[in-house]
Amino acid sequence: MPGDTSIAETVPQNTSKVYDGTLEPEEIWWRDHQLWLQERGYQLRPRFSPGWIPSWKGTDKKWWECEDGLSPSIFRVLDAVRTSDGAMVSLKQISQSDHPYETEISMYLSSSQRGSDPRNHCVPVYEVLDVPDDPDMKLLVMPLLRPYDDPPLETVGEAVEFFRQIFEGLQFIHENHVAHRDCMNLNIMVDPKPLYPDMYHPHATDLKRDWSGFARHYTRTKEPTKYIFIDFGISRKYGAEEKSPREYPIWGGDKTVPEFHRSNDPCNPFPTDIYYLGNLIREDFLQSPRGVEFMEPLVSDMVQDDPSKRPTIDEVISRFAELRKSLSRRKLRSRLVDPEETKLLRFYRNTRHIFRTAYYIMARHSAVPTPKPVS
Template sequence: MPFEDGQPMIHSDVMDALRMSDSLVVAFKRVKLSEARIATLFSNDINNLHPRNHCVRLLEVLPVPNEDDKKILVMVWMRPVMNPRFRTVGEAIQFFTEMIEGLQYMHENNVAHRDCSINNMAMDANSMYPRPFHPMKPKKQYDWSGKALHHSRTRCPPRYYLMDFGHSRIYDSSSSQSRTLEYALMSGGCTPPEGLEGRPCDPFATDVFLLGNLIRTSFLDGDSELAEPGVSGFEFLRPLAMDMLAEDPSKRLTMDEVSSRFSQIVEKLSWWTLRSRAIKKSEHVLSKPFRATYHIFWTISMLVLLKPAIPRPKPLC
């Protein structure tokens, strides 16, 4: 229906609300205790402000009346990672950096996500939107009064978060030799090789595969099943992604190795590469000259404003 009160909920266990103290749009999500336990672990006083912790921050955890095996997680309402689209290579580098750090930090705390597709990552884009967007119709303002206008990621950097820990597990050891093996799950429409073969595997290696598959399908090659064309300008990540996607889980990189190699790759990128357009491969050829010209003037404005090529969000407090 074309009216605000006629918009359906996106999920029976998720609803939006407005925090009265500051008009922040928040999400209420009903989850099992196991998911609440992991989400709470990364929102406690020790982990909450750690610079490499990119697990979703909880504002509050509420009980569910008459359901002792459930909890309600309260968090900032966020947007899909790819909406709006990345304008520059540097903006995407910020996303990769935060997700690599986040998964690495989870592994350091002996936690495997096990479902880390782009569907289970989100963007806190409130800094980008002068007026709040509507949860069910993100192109509209929260009060349905018009289009939700936004700044670019370069000008007003967002934050990216890992979320949805329904399949995540906490392990007793960080050693791959003694860690419990798990059967891989389909995540984001992709089943890792070990899942197709039906054999248990180190869940940390499966996480690495899923993150590498995200880079391949969302940026390098696209996803034919979802009619996603991919994004030009990221071929420098292909060798890293291929090593993350090794068929044999024992030959895949660890997240520490992924982080180290990624940092080395980024250090070698020129400022012009970082500020160049992230072009959807489906972009019409006739529109490219106009968008390229606009991008030059936009880039000059970002340089005048002293905005770095890789966005840097303000420190959490």
């Protein structure tokens, strides 16, 4: 990152309205429950303490220059620190009336019985808190995660490992008779702990936790990590005997599902999950040449208009394994190219990539960075 980039430039600006850094109306709930959460072992940032006085008041500083000036990007999800061990966690509000199955399904997939399966890429739920003054509300306590492509994937091998993990993760979900129904790119995250050994500020994610500078991070090749499915708000769980359930269409984040555009009739949600993952790869990796064009035949089948013609997740995994075998080490270590990079930037990145790859080879870092299973 250029040395003349200021910390203030990394802070996203709120352009939808005039914003002065003070609490948004949606943040009041968190402030009013701060003491209760503290009693339960979760410390919120100073911004949410009762009687909070903005640190920039009475100074020459601007709100965007101060740690406590940042509001959450999603108000129903807030970061916290678990006081027992200092771990950074996420607290998610769940309205039982709006999402009656989310807590149940999240806990089912996160149970100790299923958590030991290495194919389980579902977000773990550490605890479910009953909100004392709202019987309809629960809080899910989960790890703090980052978007799957932040920081960006850099090599074909890193992309191949991402594909492998999301395919086996969906296989695990489907084998447990659950349809995710919204497994698009925003609902697949990455475990940041291997990449960011000292972690980072949860709402200025390029910065250190204490706001003192930029957070250091590693590549996935140097420190392999795990990808994780989140948000089971519109998911459904079925009995083992229900081989082809039917559900009325429900729109998730991806608005391109062909069967939803054709009809409002009930349809099988499992092929729709296949479409979501295929479309993720199509939109994020294939629409502009980046180096993973070998995925095109498989992805084309995954996003077919006719759901009945899409492969099952078992078939996807089998075909992907054959594709993986066809890739040379040189191909796997090649760089994912950003189609928008300038010639000068491409020269810089190519040069850096050559030296970095030489180091990875000498240090025996695998071209396909698979994380070690948790013992």
